[in-house]
Amino acid sequence: MGKTVAEKIFDAHLIDRQGADISILSLDRVFCHEITTPIAINDLVARGKDRVFDPDKIKAVIDHVTPAKDSKTAEQGKIMRDWAKRHNIKDFFDIGANGVCHALFPEKGFVRPGFTVIMGDSHTCTHGAFCAFAAGVGTTDLEVGILKGVCSFKTPETLKIEFTGTLQEGVFAKDVILAIIGKIGVNGATNKVIEFTGPVIDRFSMEERMTLSNMAIEAGGTTGICYPDMTTVEYLWDFIKDDYESKEAALADYSKWIADEDAVYADEITFDVTTLAPVATFGYKPDQVRAIADFEETAVDQVYIGSCTNGRIEDLREAAKILEGHTIAPGIRGVLSPATPDIFKQALKEGLIDIFMDAGFCVTNPTCGACLGMSNGVLANDEICASTTNRNFNGRMGKGGMVHLMSPASAAATAIKGTLAHSPAYKGGSNE
Amino acid sequence: MSNKTDRFKGNILFLDRDDINTDEIIPAKYLTENSKAALKPYLLEDLKLEGFDPATSLENRQVVVTRNNFGCGSSREHAPWALEINEIYLVIAEGFSRIYRQNMYNCGMMAVELPKEDIDSLFETFKGKECSVVTDLEAQSFTFTSGDTTLTIPFKLSEFDKTLVEAGGWVEFADANY
Numbered sequence: 082m083g084k085t086v087a088e089k090i091f092d093a094h095l096i097d098r099q100g101a102d103i104s105i106l107s108l109d110r111v112f113c114h115e116i117t118t119p120i121a122i123n124d125l126v127a128r129g130k131d132r133v134f135d136p137d138k139i140k141a142v143i144d145h146v147t148p149a150k151d152s153k154t155a156e157q158g159k160i161m162r163d164w165a166k167r168h169n170i171k172d173f174f175d176i177g178a179n180g181v182c183h184a185l186f187p188e189k190g191f192v193r194p195g196f197t198v199i200m201g202d203s204h205t206c207t208h209g210a211f212c213a214f215a216a217g218v219g220t221t222d223l224e225v226g227i228l229k230g231v232c233s234f235k236t237p238e239t240l241k242i243e244f245t246g247t248l249q250e251g252v253f254a255k256d257v258i259l260a261i262i263g264k265i266g267v268n269g270a271t272n273k274v275i276e277f278t279g280p281v282i283d284r285f286s287m288e289e290r291m292t293l294s295n296m297a298i299e300a301g302g303t304t305g306i307c308y309p310d311m312t313t314v315e316y317l318w319d320f321i322k323d324d325y326e327s328k329e330a331a332l333a334d335y336s337k338w339i340a341d342e343d344a345v346y347a348d349e350i351t352f353d354v355t356t357l358a359p360v361a362t363f364g365y366k367p368d369q370v371r372a373i374a375d376f377e378e379t380a381v382d383q384v385y386i387g388s389c390t391n392g393r394i395e396d397l398r399e400a401a402k403i404l405e406g407h408t409i410a411p412g413i414r415g416v417l418s419p420a421t422p423d424i425f426k427q428a429l430k431e432g433l434i435d436i437f438m439d440a441g442f443c444v445t446n447p448t449c450g451a452c453l454g455m456s457n458g459v460l461a462n463d464e465i466c467a468s469t470t471n472r473n474f475n476g477r478m479g480k481g482g483m484v485h486l487m488s489p490a491s492a493a494a495t496a497i498k499g500t501l502a503h504s505p506a507y508k509g510g511s512n513e
Numbered sequence: 514m515s516n517k518t519d520r521f522k523g524n525i526l527f528l529d530r531d532d533i534n535t536d537e538i539i540p541a542k543y544l545t546e547n548s549k550a551a552l553k554p555y556l557l558e559d560l561k562l563e564g565f566d567p568a569t570s571l572e573n574r575q576v577v578v579t580r581n582n583f584g585c586g587s588s589r590e591h592a593p594w595a596l597e598i599n600e601i602y603l604v605i606a607e608g609f610s611r612i613y614r615q616n617m618y619n620c621g622m623m624a625v626e627l628p629k630e631d632i633d634s635l636f637e638t639f640k641g642k643e644c645s646v647v648t649d650l651e652a653q654s655f656t657f658t659s660g661d662t663t664l665t666i667p668f669k670l671s672e673f674d675k676t677l678v679e680a681g682g683w684v685e686f687a688d689a690n691y
């Protein structure tokens with residue numbers, strides 16, 4: 082019987098079983114940030130277990146609130162800093178070098194096909210774009226990951242989603258993932274790994290694949306996996322060129338993780354993207370998705386472009402394309418947070434930051450900030466935000482605020498118009 | 514705690530909705546707290562549910578009974594902690610999100626799934642009434658009581674879940690075994 086990607090990765094990392102359905106896996110990476118890690122560190126210290134299993138496999142960043150905004154966040158940063166120093170964690174990214182974890186760590190080449198990765202962050206599924214088994218965990222699992230380099234997982238079932246057809250102009254990876262969550266629901270992939278496959282994914286860049294994998298958790302998925310191909314190898318090449326004779330050799334090696342033809346899936350879905358229109362969410366759940374054209378009259382107070390979903394250079398390029406030569410509508414606040422320092426620098430070099438600022442956007446340093454209502458653009462009661470982030474839960478970006486999730490192009494068009502809008506390049510009708 | 518498994522009982526808070534997420538259980542703005550105790554007043558602060566008022570509905574409740582996909586959203590262990598610090602150690606639901614469920618057992622708490630029919634009948638029989646539950650961990654059954662009405666419902670814990678509940682959590686167990 083053939084195997085899914087997750088089954089192959091589980092087999093290669095299995096160190097113990099507990100009962101019939103629990104696998105204890107060894108970990109290749111434990112990622113840490115300052116919201117969920119300090120409390121794990123404090124607990125390890127209190128238990129007399131202030132140890133790390135391998136300082137080179139642990140990567141840490143201060144990203145959620147940076148620079149610190151008050152004494153409490155300053156304390157969280159300090160706990161991380163002291164701990165990284167105490168345990169000689171070399172890949173620790175502090176102010177000046179820090180950015181949103183799920184954009185920064187891929188950029189540094191920390192994830193490879195076939196890896197097991199955990200982090201105390203639900204959007205760890207982003208790294209599945211590299212064909213890794215990358216899962217968000219709670220603080221206790223993180224704690225044990227730091228201490229022992231192991232984690233327990235239920236043997237996962239896999240949901241295979243094949244994307245066929247061709248995207249229309251003005252429709253993006255974000256629309257694809259929102260549409261699929263709208264179709265299967267916030268509980269549609271709970272306890273399952275998703276494999277994203279098909280010609281649409283094959284044509285996607287790594288950035289687009291990360292946007293897709295990022296939101297697997299919004300359908301309940303443990304992780305969202307894309308198969309490795311030449312796009313994966315090209316992205317990683319700088320980091321792996323000493324390990325392989327050629328790109329072809331790297332690809333041949335990575336291909337061993339691709340699911341077998343006769344792998345057994347819990348479910349398989351095919352989704353034709355050809356008639357897909359630009360979409361946005363309309364409620365407090367990420368599966369409440371409809372074509373933007375159907376509620377264009379909705380006025381917004383703020384437009385936010387950034388986050389681990391859509392704060393990468395391609396996202397900034399798409400938004401800038403639409404903003405160029407325009408200014409944002411009167412009374413609308415525009416906030417851009419490039420996800421990492423490298424993205425920020427690249428955007429400066431390409432003149433994108435000028436375009437955003439000339440349009441009237443405020444540009445912040447790389448941070449999670451407003452995405453989770455922490456800083457840099459928190460909403461007031463009853464305010465509405467068009468956002469490129471991944472969560473529209475009640476109160477997510479500020480108590481009493483409403484968040485409409487959408488692509489960077491739609492967010493930029495919305496900023497210009499002041500009401501929900503999509504890219505002018507989109508000419509199709511609604512697909513509903 | 515004389516007996517770790519003694520605490521899975523008490524008066525029930527019924528939350529009649531699917532998909533109650535972690536931002537509703539404990540809003541993100543409290544994630545900068547570095548102690549569990551600080552979370553105490555904020556449990557379910559942003560829950561959108563008719564008839565629920567975080568200021569009064571939680572009074573003298575030790576068990577939550579709810580619908581499907583409880584705890585979806587972020588990985589924050591602050592969600593089970595916010596329950597724990599309010600002395601709620603048991604959540605019974607039709608289903609949980611993966612991370613939330615694991616967090617509960619990792620803390621030595623219980624997140625127990627019951628079939629939809631059982632959850633439906635709990636809501637039908639007891640919603641709006643005062644109802645309490647006791648847990649028999651060995652026999653793996655709950656007994657619900659309200660006035661003269663009693664209902665006994667079996668549940669299933671995996672070996673690993675039971676191991677964690679009895680060990681008082683995953684850190685001690687993993688450090689001793691791996």
Ligand code: SF4
Pocket residue numbers: 145181182183202204388389390448449450452453470471
């Ligand atoms: S950008 Fe938002 S979703 Fe992504 S890691 Fe930061 S807080 Fe989480």
